[in-house]
Every structure is written in structure tokens, then in C-alpha cells.
Amino acid sequence: MIIGSRHTRPVPNNLPTGRRNERLTSIKSISKRVDGARGIPGFLYRRTVEAVAILCGILSLAVPLRAEVSEEKVMDVAVELACLCGDCPNRPLDECRCGHAGTQRNRIAEEFEKGKTKDQIIAGFVADFGQRIFVTPPKEGFNLMAWFMPFFGIFVGGYAVRSIMKGWSRAHTYGSTRTPAGSAVVSETDRAKLEKALGEQDT
Amino acid sequence: MPDLGIYLLYLALFASIYAVISGVVAAKTRRLDLTISSERAVTAQFTLIALAFLILEYLFLTDRFDVFFVAKSSSRDLPTPYKITALWSAMEGSLLLWSLVLASFTFAAVHIVKRRRGPGAAYATAIMAANQVFFLGIILLYENPFLLISDIENVPIGFAPADGQGMNPLLVHPAMAIHPPILYSGYVGFVVPFAFAMGALISRNLDEEWIRTTRRWTLIPWFLLGVGQLLGGKWAYVVLGWGGYWGWDPVENAALLPFLTATAFIHSVMIQEKKGMLKVWNIVLILTTYTLCIFGTFITRSGVVSSVHTFAQSPVGPRFLGFVIAILAFSSFFLVRRLNLLKSEAHYDSPVSREGGFLLNNLLFLGATFAVLWGTMFPVLSEAVTGSKITVGPPFFNTVMIPIGLALMLLTGVGPLLAWRKTSPAGLKRHFTWPSIVALVTATTCVAFGIRDVYATISFGICAFVIVTIFSEFHRGAIARGSSSNESYLRALWTLCGRNKRRYGGYIAHFGFVLIFIGFTGNAFNEMREVSLKKGDSFEISGYRIDYEGYDFHRGPMREIIQTQLGVYVGGSRLGTLFPEQHIYYKRPDQQRTTEVAVRSGLREDLYVLYEGQSQDGSAFFTVYVNPLVMWVWIGAWVLTAGMVVVIWPDKREKIRRRRLTGAPPQTQEAVA
Numbered sequence: 001m002i003i004g005s006r007h008t009r010p011v012p013n014n015l016p017t018g019r020r021n022e023r024l025t026s027i028k029s030i031s032k033r034v035d036g037a038r039g040i041p042g043f044l045y046r047r048t049v050e051a052v053a054i055l056c057g058i059l060s061l062a063v064p065l066r067a068e069v070s071e072e073k074v075m076d077v078a079v080e081l082a083c084l085c086g087d088c089p090n091r092p093l094d095e096c097r098c099g100h101a102g103t104q105r106n107r108i109a110e111e112f113e114k115g116k117t118k119d120q121i122i123a124g125f126v127a128d129f130g131q132r133i134f135v136t137p138p139k140e141g142f143n144l145m146a147w148f149m150p151f152f153g154i155f156v157g158g159y160a161v162r163s164i165m166k167g168w169s170r171a172h173t174y175g176s177t178r179t180p181a182g183s184a185v186v187s188e189t190d191r192a193k194l195e196k197a198l199g200e201q202d203t
Numbered sequence: 204m205p206d207l208g209i210y211l212l213y214l215a216l217f218a219s220i221y222a223v224i225s226g227v228v229a230a231k232t233r234r235l236d237l238t239i240s241s242e243r244a245v246t247a248q249f250t251l252i253a254l255a256f257l258i259l260e261y262l263f264l265t266d267r268f269d270v271f272f273v274a275k276s277s278s279r280d281l282p283t284p285y286k287i288t289a290l291w292s293a294m295e296g297s298l299l300l301w302s303l304v305l306a307s308f309t310f311a312a313v314h315i316v317k318r319r320r321g322p323g324a325a326y327a328t329a330i331m332a333a334n335q336v337f338f339l340g341i342i343l344l345y346e347n348p349f350l351l352i353s354d355i356e357n358v359p360i361g362f363a364p365a366d367g368q369g370m371n372p373l374l375v376h377p378a379m380a381i382h383p384p385i386l387y388s389g390y391v392g393f394v395v396p397f398a399f400a401m402g403a404l405i406s407r408n409l410d411e412e413w414i415r416t417t418r419r420w421t422l423i424p425w426f427l428l429g430v431g432q433l434l435g436g437k438w439a440y441v442v443l444g445w446g447g448y449w450g451w452d453p454v455e456n457a458a459l460l461p462f463l464t465a466t467a468f469i470h471s472v473m474i475q476e477k478k479g480m481l482k483v484w485n486i487v488l489i490l491t492t493y494t495l496c497i498f499g500t501f502i503t504r505s506g507v508v509s510s511v512h513t514f515a516q517s518p519v520g521p522r523f524l525g526f527v528i529a530i531l532a533f534s535s536f537f538l539v540r541r542l543n544l545l546k547s548e549a550h551y552d553s554p555v556s557r558e559g560g561f562l563l564n565n566l567l568f569l570g571a572t573f574a575v576l577w578g579t580m581f582p583v584l585s586e587a588v589t590g591s592k593i594t595v596g597p598p599f600f601n602t603v604m605i606p607i608g609l610a611l612m613l614l615t616g617v618g619p620l621l622a623w624r625k626t627s628p629a630g631l632k633r634h635f636t637w638p639s640i641v642a643l644v645t646a647t648t649c650v651a652f653g654i655r656d657v658y659a660t661i662s663f664g665i666c667a668f669v670i671v672t673i674f675s676e677f678h679r680g681a682i683a684r685g686s687s688s689n690e691s692y693l694r695a696l697w698t699l700c701g702r703n704k705r706r707y708g709g710y711i712a713h714f715g716f717v718l719i720f721i722g723f724t725g726n727a728f729n730e731m732r733e734v735s736l737k738k739g740d741s742f743e744i745s746g747y748r749i750d751y752e753g754y755d756f757h758r759g760p761m762r763e764i765i766q767t768q769l770g771v772y773v774g775g776s777r778l779g780t781l782f783p784e785q786h787i788y789y790k791r792p793d794q795q796r797t798t799e800v801a802v803r804s805g806l807r808e809d810l811y812v813l814y815e816g817q818s819q820d821g822s823a824f825f826t827v828y829v830n831p832l833v834m835w836v837w838i839g840a841w842v843l844t845a846g847m848v849v850v851i852w853p854d855k856r857e858k859i860r861r862r863r864l865t866g867a868p869p870q871t872q873e874a875v876a
Contacts, residue, residue, distance in 0.1 A: 082594040090596040091450065095731075097813075097826055135596035137581065142589050146581045150574035150603045157566045165554060165562065168480075 082135040208349040215251035226329025249310035269363035278369035288380040295348035327402035378438035386431030392424025397493035451600040457499030467568035553625035560618035616669030642668035708849030715843030725832025783814035
């Protein structure tokens with residue numbers, strides 16, 4: 001029996017407390033309940049099913065339809081949030097396997113079932129945990145610096161290296177009496193031979 | 204016996220203080236007797252710390268639970284090898300191990316470079332001893348491993364509990380037994396090049412001598428730091444059960460930072476040796492590397508950033524921060540004072556040259572260092588500025604570091620083939636045509652086989668490019684050697700590596716990195732499933748069929764073991780059996796549980812199974828990963844090791860060359876006197 005969904009497995013009785021607290025639903029236990037209905041006499045079973053179907057039809061006019069929450073939909077939210085259990089290195093909720101992450105994924109599924117949107121669910125998490133619930137710094141305000149600075153640092157470093165190289169180049173051109181490499185004094189063939197030899201000698 | 208340990212540490216502290224004073228005075232007065240005296244103090248310091256270390260090991264092996272640290276970290280039923288490694292499983296012992304490694308490096312460096320005595324070496328001895336003074340001071344004042352329980356708690360003198368609390372079960376693993384000593388050797392080893400660079404600065408002997416003296420002393424800690432991190436990754440992979448080996452955790456990042464700057468250093472020193480350039484830069488790099496080593500220790504032991512690997516909170520954190528600031532201030536002061544003596548000889552013609560390649564290499568390594576440091580410390584900075592905590596998790600580092608990593612890997616292939624001063628268009632064409640074609644073919648093949656991950660496709664293409672450049676270098680060299688000496692191809696290859704160990708060992712190390720990079724790229728294709736199985740059930744993942752064949756239960760002296768059995772099939776034929784386990788440490792008050800991952804490793808992928816527990820109806824829960832190409836990370840580590848062995852293997856020819864270059868025999872005691 002395979003349970004594909006990460007947030008629908010039964011709670012193992014011998015897991016640590018954190019994991020045991022996961023509010024999970026067993027697909028197996030659901031299927032058992034369906035099997036049990038077969039004990040009811042046939043006509044009564046059919047009548048019951050028909051009555052339930054009619055009742056569902058009436059109710060569906062009164063309340064919004066709740067589509068089953070797909071795993072992808074849950075993971076779409078979970079991928080943006082961090083596991084804050086303290087035992088994992090701030091892994092995204094969709095990857096982390098600890099009990100806390102399972103609980104949080106269930107919360108996402110439940111909130112979708114209640115009809116909340118992705119933004120509303122995330123806002124709820126932010127209200128409970130603050131900005132640190134995001135697995136990466138939000139791209140706004142001061143936190144934008146987190147994303148910007150590494151590449152800015154490399155850009156500034158690159159500019160500095162370019163300036164230094166230019167300085168060296170000038171110093172060499174004006175200060176050296178040696179023949180600059182690449183001048184026409186050495187023929188192309190000789191230079192190729194020289195480069196090959198240098199390439200083999202140099203470390 | 205514990206008292207003896209404390210006395211030995213105090214004596215080692217006095218010996219270190221004496222080594223600092225005598226080293227400085229010897230450097231200033233150029234007195235040989237004081238130089239020798241400071242060297243003997245270093246020997247005494249090493250001997251005393253080693254004895255204290257052995258005494259602590261003896262206390263662990265004899266279950267002396269009246270000693271607080273032993274009672275906290277060991278237990279009677281702990282297997283003997285782990286009683287030995289329990290010493291470095293907590294703060295007090297790990298600091299003593301750090302101190303011993305530092306003493307060993309100082310002792311070895313002082314005695315091996317004895318024949319090049321001079322003011323620079325004397326200052327270096329004093330600086331290494333000063334570091335030891337700091338660590339011994341921290342141990343004796345804040346984290347003394349020899350204190351008795353009665354010294355700490357309100358119990359009668361000599362009180363000893365019947366048994367110890369035991370070692371953290373997560374640390375009971377062979378990789379964790381050797382990971383800390385290797386990683387510490389990497390961190391601490393950089394004290395030698397740091398001290399010699401500072402010695403050169405203070406004594407104004409700023410030629411390339413300090414680089415030549417410390418070349419191997421830089422390569423060894425660099426290698427140990429890299430291997431230490433890989434061992435830590437291996438431990439995380441098979442013990443922590445995250446399904447991965449690297450999580451961009453602050454403590455992992457702390458070890459990566461000095462590794463990155465040291466990698467930049469071991470490349471840029473080549474420019475100074477060959478061309479007399481980048482003198483200031485190389486000093487800055489080695490000072491930064493050692494500062495980052497201490498900074499990493501501060502991160503690990505201060506709790507300033509949250510991490511799964513940190514030691515328990517301790518008062519040593521602020522002291523380490525103070526030490527980092529002191530190192531920065533001390534080294535910056537002398538660097539600024541000596542700037543006028545560090546003028547480089549500018550021989551530069553074109554950016555398309557070996558020099559240009561090295562500069563770009565350094566830029567990228569420093570950029571990577573800054574990105575990792577920035578990401579690691581940004582939560583602290585953001586909280587200070589905005590008042591709210593934020594998280595910088597693995598996706599941030601992956602986003603920032605993957606492009607930098609790809610650029611560095613490309614440069615690994617391009618750099619070594621560029622000529623010094625300038626590479627002509629013909630040279631570029633000759634060296635890069637075939638590698639570029641192979642890279643394009645590889646990337647196209649990846650796309651044709653359905654790989655849609657852009658970074659993974661680029662990565663495979665670049666790795667193919669670098670592999671071709673490395674092998675073509677070996678091939679060209681062997682052909683040239685064979686034609687000039689009439690040696691067979693294989694013989695020529697062997698001679699080539701033997702005669703230019705640094706160059707060809709470096710290529711082998713580069714090849715190791717390519718393999719590691721291929722392993723990293725496999726992360727893009729990881730698959731994961733959670734399953735619940737009853738005996739006889741099966742499921743499929745990534746072409747494997749896995750049958751749950753039942754479980755077994757053992758109760759040992761330390762733990763209960765639930766061992767499950769899974770049959771692995773592909774296409775109807777049985778490949779083997781996996782035994783994922785869960786261990787319950789029933790004697791511990793917290794009944795700690797650990798998972799023993801079952802891994803079926805192959806060159807193509809790892810089938811990685813975690814047993815997570817069982818429900819009352821007998822269903823067992825498993826998390827199953829298929830992690831492609833992980834094996835190449837470990838293979839790459841071995842190839843890197845082989846490359847390093849070639850590079851650091853003693854070379855008689857090099858010694859002779861150096862003697863000819865200097866035109867005189869190495870400095871002797873008499874010469875100094």
C-alpha cells in the first residue's frame with residue numbers, strides 16, 4: 001500500500017512526541033470504512049447512497065465547494081516556508097522530514113480546505129512566526145540587501161581587479177624596457193612554439 | 204589524576220607564555236640562545252598538553268565519573284573506541300583537542316623549519332605560542348575538562364555517579380570519530396602560514412621566503428579542512444537522515460569560509476612565486492583565512508546563529524569574538540605599516556593570460572566567501588537593523604552560489620591552459636576547440652535525454668569541458684615526454700607526474716573537484732517518497748520495486764534496535780536487501796531515537812531508505828530517496844586526496860633547484876648567530 005501524499009500518513013505510535021502529534025489521516029483507515037459498508041443489505045445501501053447524493057447536491061448549493069487539496073498545492077506554499085523546529089538547518093517545509101514540518105504541512109492543507117488562498121495562508125504563518133518563517137529573506141526593504149550584496153560585492157571586486165590590471169598594464173608599458181609580449185618582434189610560429197614550451201614548463 | 208591534568212595544563216600555559224616572550228626577544232636581539240630556548244619551550248608545551256590529553260583519555264577509559272566532563276560525555280556501556288572519541292564530543296574536550304592539534308603543528312613547524320632560523324621564524328614561533336596561550340587560558344578559565352563534580356555541584360568531595368550520562372548517540376559513528384580531529388587540523392593548521400606571514404611582516408623580510416617555507420604548511424590544512432568537511436557531509440548523510448550531505452548550515456558555512464579563501468591563496472601565491480606580483484594580496488588572504496578559522500570557531504561555540512551542529516551555549520563565545528578582533532587589529536596594524544615594503548613587480552600584458560585567470564579565480568573565490576559570510580550573518584544583521592528575525596535557508600545559498608560555482612568550475616578548465624603574460628588567439632584555439640565541442644555535445648545530449656534543469660545541463664557541459672582539458676594536458680605532456688626520451692606512453696606519464704608534482708598533482712586535484720561537482724549536480728534530480736507498508740506490501744520508485752519483508756527486534760546493552768528488511772528489485776530480478784533501522788537508547792532519560800539509514804550506493808544513484816517507525820496496526824513507515832550521482836562526491840574526495848599526495852610528496856629536485864636559486868646553503872644556526 002502506498003501513500004503518496006506526504007501529509008496523509010497515519011501517526012506511528014513509537015515516534016517521538018513531535019511526530020506523534022501530527023494530525024494525519026490514514027488512507028487505509030478510510031478504505032476500511034468503505035469496505036465495512038458492504039455488510040448493509042443491498043437495497044438499503046443503494047437507498048442510503050442515493051439519499052446522501054441528493055443531500056450533497058442540496059448542500060452544495062448552500063456552501064462553497066471544497067475541492068480536495070492536492071499535494072502540489074500544499075507544496076507550492078511549503079516550498080516558501082522554513083522548518084523552525086530547531087533541529088533542522090532551516091530547510092524548506094516541503095523537504096524537511098521532521099514532525100514539526102509534517103504538522104505545518106497539515107496546517108497548510110487544512111487552511112486550503114477552509115477556503116483560504118495561498119497569500120492568506122502565508123499571512124497566517126507570518127502572523128504566528130514573523131518574517132523568519134520565510135525560508136529565504138523577503139525581497140523587500142532592508143532584506144533586499146541579502147540578495148543584492150553578494151553580486152554587488154563581486155561586481156565591485158571585478159571593477160577593482162580591472163582597475164588594478166589596467167594600472168599594471170600602464171606601469172609595464174611605461175616602466176619596463178622589456179619587449180612587451182605580443183609585439184611583432186617575434187614571429188607567429190616562434191611565439192606558438194614558445195607558448196607550447198612555456199605551457200609545458202610552467203605550473 | 205584529574206589534579207595532575209590541571210597542573211600539566213598550567214605548566215603548558217607558562218611554557219607558552221615563556222615561548223612568546225623569548226621568541227619576541229630573540230627576534231629583536233637576534234640571540235641564538237633565546238631562539239633555541241623558545242623552541243624548547245614549544246617542545247615542552249607540546250609534551251605537557253599531550254600528557255594532559257592522555258590523562259583525560261585515561262579518565263574516560265577507566266570510567267572516572269567523579270570527573271564532571273567524563274560523567275557528562277561517557278557511560279560504562281559505551282564501546283571502548285567511542286570512549287576515546289567521547290573526549291571531543293563536547294566543548295571542554297574538543298577545546299583540549301584543539302589545543303593539542305595547535306601544539307602539534309607549532310612543534311612540527313618550529314622543528315622542521317629550524318634550519319631557516321631568523322627573526323621572522325622567531326616571531327612566527329612567538330605568534331603560534333600566543334595562540335596557544337589564548338586557548339589554554341580559555342580551557343583553564345572557562346572549560347576545564349578536569350573539574351570534579353564536587354567542584355561544580357553541591358555534592359561531597361569525591362562523589363561519583365554509578366554511571367555517566369553517555370555520549371550523544373548521533374555522535375556514535377566512525378565518521379564522527381575522525382571528523383573533528385581532521386577538521387580541527389584543517390582549522391588550526393593555518394596558524395603556521397599565518398604566523399610566518401606575520402613574522403615576515405614584523406621582521407620586514409618580505410621576499411618570497413615565507414611563502415616557500417609555508418607552502419606545504421598551507422596545502423596540508425587546506426586539504427584536511429576539505430576532507431574534514433566531506434567527512435562531516437558523509438556523517439550527515441548516513442546519520443542525520445536528511446537525505447543530503449550539505450545543508451548550508453551556519454556551522455558548515457563556517458568551515459567553508461576559510462576553505463574558500465585558502466583556495467584563493469594557494470592559487471594566488473603562484474603569481475607571487477612566478478612573477479613577484481600580489482604580495483599584499485597574498486598576505487591579506489592568509490590573514491583572512493586564519494581570522495575566518497577563529498571566526499568559525501566563534502560561530503560554532505557562541506550560539507550567535509542557530510545551528511544544528513553548535514556546541515552547548517558557553518561563555519567562551521565573546522572571548523572568541525574578542526580574539527578575532529585582536530587578530531584583525533594586530534595583523535592590519537603591521538600590514539599597513541609595511542605596505543611600502545610590499546611593492547609588487549608589475550609584469551602584466553593581457554587579461555587573457557595565466558595571471559588574468561588567477562585574478563579572476565581569486566575574485567570568484569572571494570565573491571563566494573563574501574556571499575556565504577553575508578548569508579550566514581545576515582539574520583544577525585537584519586535583526587539588529589529591522590528588529591525582526593529572518594531566515595536564510597538553503598534556497599538562498601543555492602540561488603547565489605550555483606552561478607559562482609559554475610563560473611569557478613569553468614575557470615578550473617580554462618585557467619591552467621592560459622599562458623603566462625598573454626595567450627595568443629592561436630593558443631586559445633588550439634587548447635579550447637575540442638573541450639568546447641565536447642562540452643556542447645554533452646549539454647546537447649543532456650537536453651536530448653530529457654534533462655530540463657538549466658543549471659544541471661550547464662554543469663554537465665562545463666564538467667565535460669574541464670575533464671577534456673585536464674586529460675589533454677596529461678596526453679600532450681606524455682606525448683612530448685615520450686618523443687624526447689623514447690619512453691613508453693605510460694612511463695612518460697609517470698615520469699611527467701614525478702618530475703612536476705605540483706602541476707600534475709594539481710590537475711589530479713582539479714579532476715577530483717570535477718567529480719565532486721558532478722555529484723553535486725545530481726541533487727537536481729533527487730526523488731523522495733514516503734510510504735506506509737505492511738509485511739508483504741511493495742511500492743515502486745524510480746524503476747525500483749521495494750518489498751517490505753518484515754522486521755526484527757534486538758535489545759542490546761545500550762539500545763534497542765528495530766531492524767526492518769526490504770527486498771530491492773529491478774525488472775523482476777532481486778538486486779539485494781536493505782536493512783534500515785531505528786535505535787532506541789532506552790537507558791537515556793530522553794529515550795533518544797536515532798535512525799540508521801540503509802543505502803544502496805551505485806555510480807548512477809543511491810537508493811536511500813529511512814525507517815521512521817511503526818503504527819499500532821503493524822504498518823511500517825519509510826522515507827525513500829533516490830539520490831543520483833552521490834557516489835561521485837566520495838570518489839572525487841579520494842581523487843582529490845591522491846592529487847594532494849602527489850603535490851605534497853617531497854621533491855629532491857625542487858630542493859636542489861631552490862639551493863641553486865638562492866645561491867647559498869640554507870640558513871644555519873651559525874649564520875643567524
